[in-house]
Amino acid sequence: MSIFTFNEAQSLGEVRSVETARITIRVTDGQRLQKARVGRLVAIQSMGDEWLIGIIERVWRHPVELPTLQEGEVPKDLTAIQQEENGVAVSLIGTYRARDGERHNTFSRAVFSLPEINRPVFPIEEKSLEDFMGILSASSKAEAVAPLKIGTYSLDGKASAYIDGDKLFQRHAALLGSTGSGKSFTVASILEQSALLPHANIIVLDLHGEYSSMKFASHYRIAGIGDLKAKKDGAIFLPFWLLTYDEMQSVFVDRSGDNAPNQALALMDSVIEMKRAAVGALSKPELLEGFTVDTPVPYRLEALVKSLDDKNEEAIDTGETYGSGPRKGQPKTEKGPLAGKLSRFLIRLKTKMNDRRYAFMYQAPAEYETYDSLHQLAKKLLGTGAAKDGLNPGIKIIDFSEVPSDILPVVVGLVARLVYQIQFWSSPGADGDARHPIVIICDEAHLYLPSNAASTGPLEKRALENFERIAKEGRKYGVGLMVVSQRPSDVSTTILSQCSNIVALRLANKTDQAVVRQLLPESLEGLMEVLPTLDVGEAVVVGDATLLPTRIKMSKPKHEPRSATIPFWTRWAKPKADVDLVTAVENMRRQSRDSEK
Secondary structure, eight states, X not given: OOSOOOOGGGOOEEEEEEOSSEEEEEEOOTTGGXXXXXXOEEEEEEETTEEEEEEEEEEEEEEOOOOOOOTXXXXXXXXTSOXXXXXXXXXXXXXXXXXXXXXXXXXXXXXXXXXXXXXXEEEOOHHHHHHHHHHHHHXXXXXXXXXXXXEEEXXXXXXXXXEOHXXXXXXXXXXXXXTTSSHHHHHHHHHHHHTTSTTOOEEXXXXXXXXXXXXXXXXXXXXXXXXXXXXXXXXXXXXXXXXXXXXXXXXXXXXXXXXXXXXXXXXHHHHHHHHHHHHHHTTOGGGGGGOOTTOOOOOOHHHHHHHHHHHHTOEEEEEEEBOXXXXXXSEEEEEOTTTTTSHHHHHHHHHHHHOGGGHHXXXXXXXXXXXXXXXXXXXXXXXXXXXXXXXXXXXXXXXXXXXXXXXXXXXXXXXXXXXXXXXXXXXXOTTSOOOOOEEEEETTGGGTSBSOGGGSOHHHHHHHHHHHHHHHHGGGGTXXXXXXXXXXXXXXXXXXXXXXXEEEOXXXXXXXXXXXXXXXXXXXXXXGGGGGGOOTTEXXXXXXXXSSOEEEEEOXXXXXOTTOOOOHHHHHHSOSSOOOHHHHHHHHHHTOOOOOO
């Protein structure tokens, strides 16, 4: 039996015009127009127990110009002439069926048939709304092995909003919203529910240490200066030999200089030389079969510098000897092809090697120079396991807060590339579906995935290449992305366009709103008009993962992230604690927040 049992008195109006996904309703009774509110759902009977569901985008009332009388003409009875024109614009979003084969009360995002002209249109409210939202919740929950609840529907606060976790991650997602709109606690809420799954596999790229309060997750951080003296728990070093040749060029080579081609060539020759020597020392000749300059084989940075020094000071024997003078009989030499051309390159390289801020890359401990060190790093990045004592090892939060901003894009891109490549080369199994999927949550994505690649430097381009490849091909190999940003207009459009799910919280900036609007089907653009007026923690959710594209009040997590905006005025009135400026200055000097001296 259908949940919709409307009578004529409940009608809002009649269908006046029909487009592909939009219809216009003519409302003859001005009182009925009061039932039409932007964002409210309406139902139009298509045939039998099949109803089209739409969402109101626009409501209007226009006065009708009365006929002009000629001089001396007697006015006719004007009571029958309509004094105003009332209308409602509706976007069709799906179809409700009381019976679909053996199933009852189903909702589908598909629009199977368009309504006929003059069909009555009914607002879905009160009991009908409650029943319909209940069907959505039950349907979303039933279709999932482990339902992912993200909040409650704004239309009906009693109805839980579930989304399809498979479609959310495998088709990528974008979580967008201004500062303070609720992005971090939305991410935290999703992480909490993911942690309940015994084999969850998520990496959070945490740029500001916001998620350090998530007690159910494994916490890592890119090593800082404080880890040089004694490596602390959770510190991850990313030795330079993990960089590809292109990444090395972006870090080491000054492309604006005249000697840039020479530097790049010398770097390639020396890296190949070092890696071949390392493969020989490891007695692993099988590696030479697929060997390239990017093969991740550990070697010592000092050896690379020595090789480059030798090229910079190289002298070639000409085969002749001096015939007279103090050097009589000694062989004549001439400068090598790169002699003196690598001096500035070497100075830049040695300066970075000695800069303790980059120690995680250039001063990694000895255990990172072993062949098995990459195996251990892979286990940290992609490892999972059964939860124990409330800790799920598959939820991995990596803190990048101590990474210098100038090298941040390469470091973030390096982690993403390693995850993708290891997943790519994992055995697909006999059925081609044995890979264990993983999701990368890109917090503050605008900092390392810029929208205008033409104006970015080589560091950002390397990161963009890695993430764009994941966005385009990751689904095939079980790598999903969730892009989180407060400035969608500053994020790569290539990556955002691959996100089939959009969770848009409050966005006040018109440029950001326009970007989000472009990501949606034309029929749903009207939904985004509400972005500036959303409450904190309220979002418009659109995409493959949700049955109904609508406003949802997002659930608050139990473990709130450390991203709450500091209340300036309140703290000025009543400080939380005395400020220890001496310690702050000393931390700045030591480049570490560690209190140990």
